[in-house]
Amino acid sequence: MPLMIVHHRVRDYVTWRPFYDAHEGARTAATITSGKVFRGADDPNDIIILFEVADLAKAQAFGASEDLKSTMNRAGVIGAPAIHVIG
Numbered sequence: 050m051p052l053m054i055v056h057h058r059v060r061d062y063v064t065w066r067p068f069y070d071a072h073e074g075a076r077t078a079a080t081i082t083s084g085k086v087f088r089g090a091d092d093p094n095d096i097i098i099l100f101e102v103a104d105l106a107k108a109q110a111f112g113a114s115e116d117l118k119s120t121m122n123r124a125g126v127i128g129a130p131a132i133h134v135i136g
Contacts (some may be wrong), residue, residue: 050101050102050103051101052100053100055097056098056129056131057121058092058094058126059094059126060126060127061125064124065094066123068121069124075117076111076114078107079104079108079109080108081100081102082102083100083101083105085099085100086100103106105134108134112132116123
């Protein structure tokens with residue numbers, strides 16, 4: 050199963066995390082599951098997330114969705130995320 054790696058910065062992790070948690074259902078519907086969140090040792094607002102992806106086309110559509118962009122904006126994501134799919 051492919052893995053998706055998402056890397057981005059947030060203004061404040063404590064503010065960002067509830068938005069991430071509340072979006073679980075949308076990710077699951079897009080076959081993006083088993084998210085593991087990591088924070089930078091020197092910068093706790095530097096976020097890397099690993100996901101399993103069952104359907105790459107659904108995951109890509111979710112990644113381009115206005116819903117995700119709006120949620121990320123409200124959550125305080127800074128700039129565009131770097132997204133890589135491996136496996």
